[in-house]
Amino acid sequence: MSIMDHNGGSVIAMVGKDCVAIASDLRLGNQALGISSNFQRIFPVTDRIYLGLPGLATDVATLHERLRFRLNMYTIKEEREIEPETFAHLVSSTLYEHRFGPYFIEPVMAGMSKTPSGGLKPFIAATDLIGCLNFAKDFVVAGTASSKLYGVAEGLWEPDLEPEDLFETISQTLMNAVDRDAFSGWGGIVHVITKDKVITRTLKARMD
Amino acid sequence: MAADTTAARSIVKMKVDEDKIKTLSPHLLMAYSGEPGDTVQFAEYVERNIRLYQIRNLYALRPSAAASWIRRSLAESLRSRRPYSVNLLLGGYDTATHDPHLYWIDYLGTISEVPFAAHGYGSYFALSLLDRGPLEEGLATLKRCIDEVSKRLVVSPGNYKIKVVDKDGVREVEL
DSSP states (O other), X not given: OOGGGSSOOEXXXXXXXXXXXXXXXXXXXXXXXXXESOOOOEEEXXXXXXXXXXXXXXXXXXXXXXXXXHHHHHHHHHTSOOOHXXXXXXXXXXXXXXXXXXXXXXXXXXXXXXXXXXXXXXXXXXXXXXXXXXXXXXXXXXXXXXXXHHHHHHHHOOSSOOHHHHHHHHHHHHHHXXXXXXXXXXXXXXXXXXXXXXXXXXEOOOOX | OEEEOOEEETTEEEESOOOOEEEEETTEEEEEEESTTHHHHHHHHHHHHHHHHHHHHSSOOOHHHHHHHHHHHHHHXXXXXXXXXXXXXXXXXXXXXXXXXXXXXXXXXXXEEOSSOOOSTTXXXXXXXXXXXXXXXXXXXXXXXXXHHHHHOTTOOSOEEEEEEETTEEEEEOO
16 A cells, blocks of 8 residues: 555675675556566665665666765765765765655665774664664665564574575575565565675575 | 557547657557647657757767656656656667667656556556566557457457557657
8 A cells, every 4th residue: 555565675784704795576566457567776886785675676777866966966976986875875965855745765885984993893884764864783685575584583693694695594584584474576686795795696596 | 569540538539540659760569648739749858858959969868868858857847846748668679789678767757668568447457468478479469459449348449550669760650
């Protein structure tokens, strides 16, 4: 019934040991009717920041275009790549600008941020549709299967997972949650961001 | 790409030879449905703008670029005082990369590139048939979809217009 559930779809991000992961399903629907099983809602922002945009599909495209524009303006003005914390506030302010006629999206971000000593540490964040930021230390969820994702993630996640273990944890969390949600599913995609590379894998999931 | 040719108002068929597929450029087709009035107005707006681009730049927009432009028009319209309620299918042949594209677009500005697509009441029959049907036998599978809609849909329309776009451009075909 809600406009947030019109197209379906869910995103989750998790912190590991010197790595982060972000994953989403691939369904685009029109209420209960499935339209596409290859709808990408996670976008690379920089080499080490990824952004997931679950919610109304028209706003996925619109917000992605808008954020790409604001990010390019930032990069040109500052002559450097944006940091994940700064990017989270950019997303937040972009959404709050539309406080009384919002984009129906609840963004989820995952990335590696620079530390003062020159190292990299994992970063995840999520906001609601008007840009209220949530910086979590463990995992963040959003989308039509968010309540299920909370439950499964709470049971499976543990601190300091290595990239391969984090991949397994986030994949199982996503698949088991979206299989219980009628509006999410139809395949999945996982990105694991480590210090020096990003591992992207598509998941073979239930197609019903 | 196929669309029925009925223009109805309430329960009355007003016209039985309405063309609902516009040729936007030599290698681009757009089928449209939705609120009567909005559909033709928006389709002509798109048609003229795509033509203007072609005149100014001496080459046509590629299917992906045209799709993005049309999506944006609908998304901007959605948050205006009176949005267009038009649903579209955009099919085109990219003459630069030599591959076909099909886009499913709805009045909200939702866009998705898909192997097959449908709008309207017939979509429930057509999509489930296409989930299994052989997509390689394009026109034969398309005919099966139309036949299925004629067979199962209570208010099935009588006639269809079918257009094909490939490397040689746009042509109309009879089944």
